[in-house]
Amino acid sequence: DGGITQSPKYLFRKEGQNVTLSCEQNLNHDAMYWYRQDPGQGLRLIYYSQIVNDFQKGDIAEGYSVSREKKESFPLTVTSAQKNPTAFYLCASSIDPRRGTEAFFGQGTRLTVV
Amino acid sequence: QQQVKQSPQSLIVQKGGIPIINCAYENTAFDYFPWYQQFPGKGPALLIAIRPDVSEKKEGRFTISFNKSAKQFSLHIMDSQPGDSATYFCAAQGRGSTLGRLYFGRGTQLTVWP
Numbered sequence: 001d002g003g004i005t006q007s008p009k010y011l012f013r014k015e016g017q018n019v020t021l022s023c024e025q026n027l028n029h030d031a032m033y034w035y036r037q038d039p040g041q042g043l044r045l046i047y048y049s050q051i052v053n054d055f056q057k058g059d060i061a062e063g064y065s066v067s068r069e070k071k072e073s074f075p076l077t078v079t080s081a082q083k084n085p086t087a088f089y090l091c092a093s094s095i096d097p098r099r100g101t102e103a104f105f106g107q108g109t110r111l112t113v114v
Numbered sequence: 115q116q117q118v119k120q121s122p123q124s125l126i127v128q129k130g131g132i133p134i135i136n137c138a139y140e141n142t143a144f145d146y147f148p149w150y151q152q153f154p155g156k157g158p159a160l161l162i163a164i165r166p167d168v169s170e171k172k173e174g175r176f177t178i179s180f181n182k183s184a185k186q187f188s189l190h191i192m193d194s195q196p197g198d199s200a201t202y203f204c205a206a207q208g209r210g211s212t213l214g215r216l217y218f219g220r221g222t223q224l225t226v227w228p
Contacts, residue, residue: 042220099146107156
């Protein structure tokens, strides 16, 4: 089945720790995105990548880092510099970032700081 | 600055009613306007999308109305059903500085009572 796989579904982090959220797609899409979702805030863009080995900051990139070494993978690291990391994180991909096309989302990772 | 403004934040209708969700934008570079539907604990999924060369698009019970001069678009759900209870997001994507990005509204939580 083609799609986007996020793992893990639930993640608990102690304060001061870095954690990495996985996102893999087998849709052969060029563009990949990371969004953060908080109640009443909609979907806020953290980082996006339109091509391998290139990525851009979104609106709330502080405290996060990404890499895009392979077309199918776009992991997100939540660093200890992110002061309020508890949220629902969504990864997405689209076939052509240069024009409007459907974005396919994963099932999300819920991160909780304990 | 919120690029896409969505209202209302929540909406409750009886089964068979016609909920209407409204969105507005300012950036004239936007040329693709999708709506996403999200169920609790899941990632959003594309529901319907429109480009500004048409004023209306219908798919099943879902209709997008688009007013280019007013820079507004709306989602209508005909004969709403309890299974339509979900969060709905409007979004916009376009050329220039917005290339490759989707800008989301803050979402509308729809509840359809049986």
